[in-house]
Amino acid sequence: MNEHDIRQALEPFRLGKMLDGVHVQAGLVQISLAVKKADVATLTPLKTKMEETLAKLPGVKNAAVIFTAQRETPPPPKPASPILPGVKSVIAVASGKGGVGKSTIAVNLAVALAQTGLKTGLLDADIHGPSLPRMLGISGKPKVENGLMQPLHAWGLTCMSIGLLVDEETAMVWRGPMVMGALTQLLTQVAWGELDVLVIDMPPGTGDVQLTLAQKASLAGAVIVSTPQDIALIDARRGVKMFEQVQIPIIGIVENMSVFACPHCGETTNIFGHGGAKAEAERIGVPYLGAIPLLLDIRETADAGTPICAADPASAAAAAFRAVAAKLAITLATPQRAAPRIVIE
Numbered sequence: 001m002n003e004h005d006i007r008q009a010l011e012p013f014r015l016g017k018m019l020d021g022v023h024v025q026a027g028l029v030q031i032s033l034a035v036k037k038a039d040v041a042t043l044t045p046l047k048t049k050m051e052e053t054l055a056k057l058p059g060v061k062n063a064a065v066i067f068t069a070q071r072e073t074p075p076p077p078k079p080a081s082p083i084l085p086g087v088k089s090v091i092a093v094a095s096g097k098g099g100v101g102k103s104t105i106a107v108n109l110a111v112a113l114a115q116t117g118l119k120t121g122l123l124d125a126d127i128h129g130p131s132l133p134r135m136l137g138i139s140g141k142p143k144v145e146n147g148l149m150q151p152l153h154a155w156g157l158t159c160m161s162i163g164l165l166v167d168e169e170t171a172m173v174w175r176g177p178m179v180m181g182a183l184t185q186l187l188t189q190v191a192w193g194e195l196d197v198l199v200i201d202m203p204p205g206t207g208d209v210q211l212t213l214a215q216k217a218s219l220a221g222a223v224i225v226s227t228p229q230d231i232a233l234i235d236a237r238r239g240v241k242m243f244e245q246v247q248i249p250i251i252g253i254v255e256n257m258s259v260f261a262c263p264h265c266g267e268t269t270n271i272f273g274h275g276g277a278k279a280e281a282e283r284i285g286v287p288y289l290g291a292i293p294l295l296l297d298i299r300e301t302a303d304a305g306t307p308i309c310a311a312d313p314a315s316a317a318a319a320a321f322r323a324v325a326a327k328l329a330i331t332l333a334t335p336q337r338a339a340p341r342i343v344i345e
């Protein structure tokens with residue numbers, strides 16, 4: 001008994017768009033239906049009928065149908081982050097796990113946003129693996145003026161990295177509260193100035209540090225980075241759940257290391273598969289922002305401190321980043337944010 005079988009069994013109900021989710025595990029089936037609050041009473045008999053039908057299927061131990069609702073009136077736009085009063089929107093680039101290209105994407109998206117004329121900042125908050133100094137080619141302890149750390153400027157960005165303040169071995173042994181203290185300082189004790197958007201390269205994972213940082217920075221939204229393999233997508237899903245839990249809208253999922261084009265013969269190979277993130281985004285109902293190819297140039301420019309969007313704006317890689325940045329900019333310009341899903345029964 002799998003999701004496909006359940007969806008097939010539900011076909012006679014002609015649920016269409018109302019069918020919001022199907023979850024099957026070890027004979028337990030959970031269906032969510034997106035409905036208006038006012039329709040709950042009318043739809044209750046349907047819900048009962050569905051549960052009865054599903055419970056009769058071989059291999060189903062229990063079937064439950066729940067009603068979920070998109071909020072009917074859009075939530076008021078979030079006030080600008082109270083601890084970053086000069087910053088219009090703060091967005092996070094996050095991933096369930098490290099090594100998927102989160103920093104590469106954060107850096108290049110920030111450069112691409114700056115190239116559209118937005119005043120853009122970039123904060124490297126990845127306390128256990130800061131990579132902005134290397135990727136942007138910046139170094140040196142930040143100066144302090146009037147009690148505030150002065151951000152550095154590179155590639156049109158205003159930037160700061162935890163890596164400029166502490167060495168990696170020191171940060172590695174810090175416990176939660178110390179990590180949080182350091183991250184709070186990066187938000188509040190840096191002279192960020194007036195920015196249209198601040199991109200945060202989040203620490204990978206979905207623990208307390210990530211949650212607290214997301215809330216403190218009062219994020220306007222989060223971009224989730226995943227490679228196409230199932231195993232990475234499971235982590236991406238965790239990331240989506242984490243932000244939904246604190247009602248931070250998911251701006252969308254980006255697939256990284258998607259198609260590999262051989263620099264010698266031009267042949268394309270899907271080393272980690274392809275299209276997994278798009279399918280996953282559709283499945284969990286969050287926007288898909290596009291795919292970034294796996295390219296030697298992306299890695300080499302990142303290692304050289306010259307992000308590809310700045311170093312070679314005419315390249316296919318830069319165009320892929322710009323396409324994602326354009327979708328992001330549209331989301332930021334739209335006051336109505338995606339409403340969090342809420343269970344209404």
Ligand SMILES: Nc1ncnc2c1ncn2[C@@H]1O[C@H](COP(=O)(O)OP(=O)(O)O)[C@@H](O)[C@H]1O
Pocket residue numbers: 095097098099100101102103104105129131256257258292293294295296298299300302303
């Ligand atoms: N699309 C890509 N093509 C080629 N190399 C990539 C790509 N994305 C990331 N990389 C490389 O993969 C490594 C890990 O990426 P990084 O951005 O540091 O990941 P994370 O921040 O998720 O740990 C880096 O060496 C980076 O240059």
Ligand SMILES: [Mg+2]
Pocket residue numbers: 102103104126129130131
């Ligand atoms: Mg990183």
